[in-house]
Amino acid sequence: MAGAAMALAAALGALSPALAQVPSTEGTFDAAVFAAAAKVQPKVVAWRRDIHEHPELGNREVRTAKLVADHLRKLGFEVRTGVAKTGVVAVLKGGKPGGVVALRADMDALPVAEQTGMPFASKVKTEYNGQTVPVMHACGHDAHVAILMGAAEVLAGMRDQIPGTVVLLFQPAEEGPPAGETGGAWLMIQDGALTNPKPDAVFGLHVAPGQPGRLAWRPGPMMAADDSYQITLKGRQTHGANPWAGIDIISMSADIVQAFNQIAARQIKVTITPTILTISTIHGGLRYNIIPEDLTMTGTLRSFDQTLRKEVMARAEKAVASISDRYGGSGEIAWGLPNPVTSNDLALTARMKPTLARAARGDIRDDIEYITGAEDFAFYQQQVPGLFYDLGIGFPPGVNHSPMFNVMDESALEVGVRAQALTALDFLQGTAPAR
Ligand SMILES: [Zn+2]
Ligand SMILES: [Zn+2]
Missing domain, CATH: 3.40.630.10 (Zn peptidases)
Incomplete structure (x- = not known):
């Protein structure tokens, strides 16, 4: 500001x-x-x-x-x-x-x-x-x-x-x-x-x-300031034919992408300075018919304002926690060393x-x-x-x-x-x- x-x-x-x-x-x-x-x-x-x-x-x-x-x-x-x-x-x-x-x-x-x-x-x-x-x-x-x-x-x-x-x-x-x-x-x-x-x-x-x-x-x-992050998701591995028998972290990761895309401009005012939240990589799974146990995602937050930066971080953390909770899995977001x-x-x-x-x-x-x-x-x-x-x-x-x-x-x-x-x-x- x-x-x-x-x-x-x-x-x-x-x-x-x-x-x-x-x-x-x-x-x-x-x-x-x-x-x-x-x-x-x-x-x-x-x-x-x-x-x-x-x-x-x-x-x-x-x-x-x-x-x-x-x-x-x-x-x-x-x-x-x-x-x-x-x-x-x-x-x-x-x-x-x-x-x-x-x-x-x-x-x-x-x-x-x-x-x-x-x-x-x-x-x-x-x-x-x-x-x-x-x-x-x-x-x-x-x-x-x-x-x-x-x-x-x-x-x-x-x-x-x-x-x-x-x-x-x-x-x-x-x-x-x-x-x-x-x-x-x-x-x-x-x-x-x-x-x-x-x-x-x-x-x-x-x-x-x-x-x-x-x-x-x-x-x-x-x-911009650059905050890198890594999200680690944990579910319960299951057959692709029986997703209800496990915890589907692939769907969890998709929900997190959607939730992140709704933070800037939907929950954070972006007309003051640019605020960008991007997920750049998703890694998980080995076979077309096995939903995996673990998955990691990485991305970057770009911001110019300390208050907005903190708010985006809090909302991103909340999104990961609430989506993981909804699926019955677990999720954590770890932030890297910030570049001012x-x-x-x-x-x-x-x-x-x-x-x-x-x-x-x-x-x-x-x-x-x-x-x-x-x-x-x-x-x-x-x-x-x-x-x-x-x-x-x-x-x-x-x-x-x-x-x-x-x-x-x-x-x-x-x-x-x-x-x-x-x-x-x-x-x-x-x-x-x-x-
Ligand atoms: Zn350069
Ligand atoms: Zn460069």
Whole structure:
């Protein structure tokens, strides 16, 4: 609720008392950043293609992390490796006094069989949760790594002029760790990625289908909280010919699907912020004529509002309990570790809007719709003010996570490099002591 009010205030332009207090940085670093980003662009393209051809799943980004760490050491960063398993945290102290800013790129790929037909398409297969699976950078994290390596080179070249310290967070397992492991932004924070030094702000970007080089975001809540869950049902096994002789958990599961689909919009108001409750998998049974004893279902709850989230959870639990009870079986719902809402700090977002506009030569949208996808950048934003934005990369035949996802227009990568470098520099300029 508060989130919606804040987003509305942002849309009306009523949010920027902080803006006036920040010294104007208009254009200070632009010429140097634009020139350096253009110069590093061929390398960024080559890195992205190389990383794309050699994708690694979450917590297994060994080759990628080495590529990153070697590059950053050469540039003069202080480099910590093995953070959150395979993460890299790198610090560049500028030549002038000022605050600390962090830039983040995620490094992991997905178990997807690539179908782009590109010359550098992935042919990699690996072990994942006990199965052999194909691996692909189907979410564009290859681009994120290449962009931040490029921004690192731009920033290192301007080191003497940097008013403060830049921290780079190359993070593993944004898509979630393999079964039985922890990982991602949460573990980066546990492992001290945001201490020594502690950033005053954090910036990150995500490539997405859209006008090439366009930067897009919304102030306040932008991407949903993600609560995964597993439902375990227990009935009494029986012959398919005699369902009355047992407890039919197949029918129970069907009732639960129907009940869940009637929660959002029928019992929960969905006009404030999107609230999505989805059952994605159902596993049960071995034979066409045996109704099984056990069945599991998994799914996800996406929400933007804490009160609505709690209400949906309570209603989902009640539905599972009452339907199980009605059939005489038993049912339980277990919630996974929550991923919070990715929420852009209002003052920071207002302050950085001119910077992003210059980085994208004016091609920005700051009023995009809520995104019901989730992003673990949210964990950093719980610790320090943060801004997360999308970078358009053209219109691939498939969206993120599809086997056809691709950076269609690689010129967009250069905009990403400019945006990462300029947000860091302009933010630090605003923290520098007055002279
Ligand atoms: Zn993804
Ligand atoms: Zn992603």
